[in-house]
Amino acid sequence: MRFIARYAKDRGRVFEIATVYDTKVIKEQVHKEKPVIKTLSHEHPTALWFERKMQDDFGIIVEDAFDKRPLVHQEYFDTNLHPMRKDFKEKELKKSKFHPYDYEVIKGEGVFQVSVGPIHAGIIEPGHFHFSQAGEKILHLEVRHFYKYRAIEKMVEGKTLQEAKPIIERISGNESIAYQICLRDIMLQASKQELPQALQKRHAFLLELERVIHHLTDLGFIPNDAGFSAALAFCSKLAEDARRKMKELTGHRFGFGAIDFETKFIDTTSLHEWLDNLQKSVEFFEDWILDIPSLWDRLDTTGVLSLKKAIKYDSVGVVAKASGVKIDRRLNPFYLQHGFEVAYENSGDVAARFKVRIKELKNSLQMMHNFLEEKTTSFKLNSLQDGEFMSYSESSIGELFMAIDIKNGVIERFFVRDPSFMNWQALHLMMSNDIIADFPLINKSCDLSYAGNDL
Amino acid sequence: MIKFWNKRIKLGVLTENPEFEDEIKIIRKEIKDHIKKKFAGSLAIRMVDSGSCNACEAECNALSNPYYDLERLGIYFVASPRHADVMLLSGLMTFNMQPHVLDAYEQIPEPKWVITLGDCPVMAAPFEKTFAITAPAEKHLKVTHHIAGCPPSPKEIMKGLLEFLRKI
Known part of the structure; x- marks a missing residue:
């Protein structure tokens, strides 16, 4: 059973704690007067950050946890404040006394x-x-982490989904389209509608384009951190081309506001040609970079995350796939029909993560050919029903999970778990056999988001 | 490796784009002249993120790609505030980050300037004020210039830097 997320909701006299696994969701309630829960971190070590976050946000006490230090709230934060409780309404915080953080x-x-x-x-x-x-x-x-903590979860409470959309698409700039797709799916669930194929294909195309841009940037930066800067010059040029293509298709270089319910005209002939050219450049890059032994000396066997550890820490995305865990939210009939294949490696080192990115990039380019669609369609979203909704998408980092409770037409509780939130907790495992000079390289090979993690 | 050089020689410069380049060329020339006169040929920038979505950082990284190549003009992103002339500040000045931003500012030797980057530090982005946000940055630092946009494109950042150079 793969652990996905654990989060709390303020329900008046009680707190409801939802624990999400890949096969089921478990809900429990604790009384506000005595909010005590048991930890899951013995079976699922990554539950720890979720529990520490709950402790900061709601004041829930995790009785048998081995780590009770604050997570989100830092040195100057008043430890008695629990901002995710409904009765917390402050807009300004005073610096409290400095509480030093007790590092491990x-x-x-x-x-x-x-x-x-x-x-x-x-x-x-x-x-x-x-x-x-x-x-x-x-x-x-x-x-x-949590230096970038902007209290997004609190910020969107009391807004309609449409009002919250510009905020949600700016949570993490590199994964904007993935966040928008999660939100789109929740909107569709709440309006009980199906998305027409043409729109589904347009959105899938944009998600893959975002992945292409992100992977190209990383394929440049990883060799650059090992001292091979020619790769950065080559890939950053390709990434810039792809970014300009995003601007051409959506009107924004990062695709903010791109996922809407209108189909727009796409010049498929020129896009096919552009994809073919990019494909050739990527193949040239692969051929060239695999042939540089001094680079692979640095990448091979550095920062290994074993399969066993990757499963134990419920890792997701590129990090998990490089260690041989074949999980991907695109493993569904729609993507499989359009040529999706899970890219994976077994060695779990920096080299494996680099190769997974190349494979995913090539696969994305192939799929993008199939997602191109000239047909236009019209779609109107019905009014949204109240309820509790959950959705997933595969961002360029990994599996993204979003849950929104709608009550009286506005957001009652917003929760999102960035793939980085899981993978940051596994980062220290990769360092066991390496020297400090390898750290930037290992960190870059995972390329996790800080903004999505901190919220 | 030989394949790479073959391709390099055969294809020449790939990043030329006449319509786009013309405008950039003028900006480039003027930036270079100003930097030569006012900063003895090299302007050192310390980029500090105080709680952005990472898009502003991605655009700053894009400034060093072969299309823009800012280093040619004498503008460097430096690793320490102690090497910097200018602090380029993005993000919402979160409660957790604010003391560290002020620390970094302290460390920049005089004379120093602050440029804010993107809509976040002036609270013009869609984010609303919460307890965890201490923006606008003006409340904490003396800001000389602001580059607007969510995020500003590399071209807009270059234009913004030029405006800053004209100002001082």
């Missing part, structure tokens, strides 16, 4: 700590990494 560290003679972040050396998002080192060798890494 290994102590001993000659063992020292290295703190990295939250502001990093490159143009990347903020997050903190805390290493325990024995010389160059990494003994332990603790990932600490």
Whole structure:
């Protein structure tokens, strides 16, 4: 049973806690006066962050947890505040007393700590990494995030889905289309409608285009972190081309606002040609890059996540597929009909994640040919019914899960679990045999989102 | 490797696009002149993300791709605030990030300037004010220039930098 998410809802006198697995959803209720639950982190280690988040957001006490430190709330946050409770209405926070964070560290003679972040050396998002080192060798890494915590879950409460859409599509810029597709599916469930094939194909095309852009960027940055910058120049050129194509098709370089219910005219002939050219460039890149032994010296056997660990930590997306776990939300009849194949590798190292990206990229380009559709169709969304809805999509990072409760036409509870939220918790496992200089390379090979994780 | 050089020689420069390039060429020339005069040929920028969606960062990374290649004009994104002339600030100034942004600003040697990037730091993006957001950035820092857009495209960022250079 694969663990997907665990989250709480404020239901007046009680808290409802939903635990989502791939095959079932378990709901339990605890009284607000004495909100005590049991941890799931012994069977599913990634449940830990969900539980720590619940503890910060709602003040729920996880009785037998081995880690009760705050997660979302940092040094200056008042520990008595639980902002996801319905009675919390503050718009401004005062800095409370500084509570130092107690990092997980290994102590001993000659063992020292290295703190990295939250502001990093490159143009990347903020997050903190805390290493325990024995010389160059990494003994332990603790990932600490939530510097970008914008309280999105609270922000969208009380809005209609249409009002919340511009916010939801800007949660994580690299995965915008995937977030919009999750929201689209919830809208369709709430209006009890089916999407016409032509629109479904247009949306699938855009999702694959987003994946192409993201993978191309990574295929450049991973070799660049190993000192091979020619690959970055080559791939960033291709990524820019694809981004401009996104702008041409949707009017926005990141596809914000792209998933709507209108079909627009697409010049399929020129797009087929563009896809063919991109395909050729990717094949050339693959042929060229596989032939550079000094690069593969760095990528092979670095940052290994074993199959056993990947399953134990319920990893998703590229990280899981590189370790041999064949999970993908696109494994459904619609995608299979259009030529989808799961890309996977077995070695679980940086090289495997790199190769999975190349394979997915090539497969996406093939599918995009099949998604091109000249037919137009009209579709009007009915009014939305109240209820509890869940949806999934496969972003360029991995499986995205979204759950929205609608009550009286507005959002009662919004919850989203970015694939990064699972995979960040498995990142420290990849460091066990590596030196600190490998860390940027390993981190980039997973290319997880900070914004989607922190919300 | 030989394949790569063959292709490189056979195809020449791939990123030329006349209609697009003309406009960029003018911007480029002017940026270069200003930087030569005001910053002795090199402007060092420290990019700080204070809670954005990562789109602004992606566009800043795109500035170094072969189409734009900002380094040619003497603009560098540097790794430490202590090497910087300018802080380029994106994001909503979250409650958790705000002390760190101010720390980074402290570390920049005088004279220093702050440019805000994208709609977030001026609260013009669709995000609404919550307890976890301390934007607008102006409340905490002296902002010299603002580059609007959600996110601003690489071309808009270049134009914005040029406007900033004209201002000072």
